[in-house]
Amino acid sequence: MPLGKVPETLLDGIRVPIEEIFGWPTIPMEGIGIPPQAFIEKRNQFYSHVLLKAMADARWQSSYPECEKILGITRADLATPVLTFVFGEAQLGGRFGLISLARLGQEFYGQPENENQLLVRTVKEAVHELGHTFGLVHCTFESCVMYFSINIRDVDDKGVDFCSGCWPVLAKKMEVF
């Protein structure tokens, strides 16, 4: 579910890998605008918890009763009241997750754009936040997608899939649906 303007190619591009990893179908959803109250003027960023709340409050929810998990995607640079930035945020064991593209593109780090790299990074963060919605917490294995990335290098270093420790936990959580 896009929040604000998000490139269609990216929205489409992440669906197949997510379906393959989780084994569930995905549905592209109608987007919503970024709520103005999420803006942090002093930091020129947006509060991720306000965006998550806007997703949960949206009127369209009843149109997608079959959707167990809803992933928001935004280009807004996200932050929380206590953290200077986040790549994404999710309700632990809840329905909603959210990722930001702002710091996933090479241009944020003064490098030329790289669409392929952006797609891979986006998939990793999407799978990571969806993992949280299934109740998974951060993993200590650097190659696991649930590893907590504190910078873009960490994102690049980790894999797109769950490690052998996290996967059984996820599978068990998915059984209840």
Next chain:
Amino acid sequence: MAHTRILIVDDEEVMRDSLSDWLREDGYDVVAVESGAEAIEKVKAEAWNALLVDLKMPGMDGIEVVRQVKKISPELPMIMVTAYATVDTAVQAMKEGAYDYIAKPFDPEQVGLAIRKIIAHQELLEENVALRQALRKKHEFQNLIGKGRKMQEIMETVQTIADSNANVLITGESGTGKEVVARAIHQASSRRERPFVAVSCAAIPETLLASELFGYEKGAFTGATAQKRGRLEQAEDGTIFFDEIGDMSLATQVDLLRVLQEREFRRVGGEVLVRLEARVISATNKNLKKLVQDGKFREDLYYRLNVIPIHVPPLRERKEDISLLALHFLKKYSVENGKHLTDFSPEAMELLLKHDWPGNVRELENSVERAVIVASGSLVQAENLTLEMGLGPRGGTGVSLSSEGASLEDVEKVHILRVLKANDWNVKKSSEILGIDRTTLYKKMREYGVEKVKEE
């Protein structure tokens, strides 16, 4: 780190939620409260691995929270979190005992580092505990606890003699743990799976002692409606422990001597000979040699019982064991009472070490048990301890001033002894301090049986 418990105190809901959500994603068990007072209650009631404290809060601010928590749970690492970072407040927070200091909003890398530091700190503490436990094991043997030379010697003796059948006589003041030594011998021996039967010779009336020890046949006396096995028989091939053997009457001493010589006895009113298979351990807080001289204890029985003598020293003669014993009882009663006490404050430990312990290990155990009940947080404080102040056996009066009350005479005795001790038994100087003349002081010392004793 799935079971690492973090307590957050912040008056702003959005901050609490944000920090909690983020830490939960990292797998921590998080509880957030909105005031310093609530945080202190939580620290008192439960065990935590880290406390994140907001600096600016209405009412009790973060510095005050850190100050108070430090008193209750000094080992709990605290991170001061604030939106108003200044060098002054950082320095003050660290001075009060905060482990780290971070300014909101913080870089994810920064918090990760702070938390990792805490985990490392926790692991170090756990390692210390493990090392202490390993050391404690070295100083413990079958519930016998002591690192000092005297207790180590007793432990060695117990291990050496455990498997022999020789009679053992354990001597020592009340409360020194004579029965613990007897049980240790039993546990260390090959008889450990067999019964350990304790008989308190002072507790059983003389008229009943014989039937209690030897048992009786049906119809042996009025009321003997069925055959009963006595304690000697109940002990089977285990251990029979005669506590307070010095209180046994001369008549029973004759019976017991015969049993020890012949290794067999008859039930009261019975004909059948029953074999004594148990090992005999006796204990007394009396000077048996003196009782022998006074004709109150049979010499032949004394030598029969005293094949292996073990003397358990009073606690004041093994002060090096006080901290070890106190920690042992602290652990035991914390578990029993569902508390999270881990240690004594330096002031509380000083009190324990300075006390004379006239009631020995039993008194120490009782004091620690009482303290555990009233203490909160992770430390027993000096004010949690109610120590009985008395002369103890060395003063010759055995007077003890309990917190429940004491007579004026008792208080006078204790006070005179204290002043004398403080002035190195200089009667002239002491009488001046007490405001009485030397003759009166001598008179009172005689009256109360106060006499100079050699300090250990």
